[in-house]
Amino acid sequence: MSGELEAERVAALAQIAALTRQFDEIVAASQASNADDEHDPEGATIAFERQQVAALLDQARRRLADVDAAVTAVEAGTYGRCETCGRPIGEERLAARPTARTCIDCAR
Numbered sequence: 055m056s057g058e059l060e061a062e063r064v065a066a067l068a069q070i071a072a073l074t075r076q077f078d079e080i081v082a083a084s085q086a087s088n089a090d091d092e093h094d095p096e097g098a099t100i101a102f103e104r105q106q107v108a109a110l111l112d113q114a115r116r117r118l119a120d121v122d123a124a125v126t127a128v129e130a131g132t133y134g135r136c137e138t139c140g141r142p143i144g145e146e147r148l149a150a151r152p153t154a155r156t157c158i159d160c161a162r
């Protein structure tokens with residue numbers, strides 16, 4: 055596995071762990087204050103925060119899925135090749151986004 059993918063994987067896992075902790079804290083806080091009434095302004099804030107963290111968590115999980123897909127591609131020998139047009143993905147793009155699955159033209 056390339057070092058960049060390994061680093062990206064570690065970062066994604068750390069992000070998921072941090073967000074999961076944050077999510078649990080929000081849930082615990084909402085239970086502690088018994089503020090799950092949506093008409094309660096504090097309850098609405100907590101619901102909003104919970105939604106935000108859930109969305110970030112979704113993103114982080116997708117990020118991890120992208121890393122796993124890239125690792126599979128490395129193993130299959132197709133890493134760095136655009137999934138759409140089959141041409142090589144630019145080195146600059148891969149350096150910026152090691153999990154890129156399409157070339158910059160197809161991504162547009």
Ligand SMILES: [Zn+2]
Pocket residue numbers: 136137138139140141156157158159160161
């Ligand atoms: Zn392409």
